């Protein structure tokens with residue numbers, strides 16, 4: 526197991542925000558963490574990354590992390606500095622991981638190739654605002670891969686994107702999975718953006734993981750009423766033939 530959390534509880538300012546979270550991941554596994562806005566997905570991510578606010582009261586029975594983690598958050602644009610060219614930003618990131626700039630360009634070019642950026646030399650000289658939303662998201666994903674993580678956490682990376690770009694980024698994650706074989710924790714408020722791409726889904730609701738199953742199983746059978754509703758909605762749209770809703 527690369528990640529194992531047992532009975533995680535989190536309280537901030539007297540509010541119980543995470544309750545008895547059990548969560549684990551195996552090497553190479555791709556897992557979707559799904560749930561409506563405010564259900565506790567990002568707090569769970571922040572716990573894993575060790576970046577919860579100082580005033581958090583954290584309790585758990587077990588927390589094992591046997592992997593290097595890279596993370597990507599929703600708003601790719603703000604995580605890039607608008608006044609610095611993309612090449613320089615990726616070089617700096619490389620230096621922060623390896624303590625030297627030696628071979629930075631080879632590494633960065635190979636990663637940008639992997640995330641589907643074309644005309645890379647020219648691209649490195651661009652400022653973030655000179656690129657598209659999808660390209661910026663790709664740059665941020667390449668940045669998260671610089672330190673060669675075993676686990677890539679993607680928190681709502683498709684949320685701020687239009688449907689076409691969303692589809693592109695999901696396809697990109699499928700490629701990353703195929704080409705790099707790393708574990709991926711893909712977090713989304715929307716079940717359908719993970720449905721044809723993850724091995725297993727955990728559903729969060731009001732600070733708890735209320736259901737966990739393989740992608741196939743969870744669409745066949747649900748225990749929790751919230752998950753039933755979630756799947757019910759999804760099925761209605763699916764049988765309406767509105768497939769773009771799910772794949773985009």
Ligand SMILES: Nc1ncnc2c1ncn2[C@@H]1O[C@H](COP(=O)(O)OP(=O)(O)O)[C@@H](O)[C@H]1O
Pocket residue numbers: 537542560561562563564565566567568569578
């Ligand atoms: N830094 C914080 N301080 C206090 N409450 C927070 C903080 N971050 C998140 N919360 C609260 O915790 C709950 C879960 O938040 P979050 O994990 O961001 O949800 P999600 O990512 O599933 O949308 C929400 O009710 C949110 O208001």
Ligand SMILES: [Mg+2]
Pocket residue numbers: 566567568680681
């Ligand atoms: Mg969130």
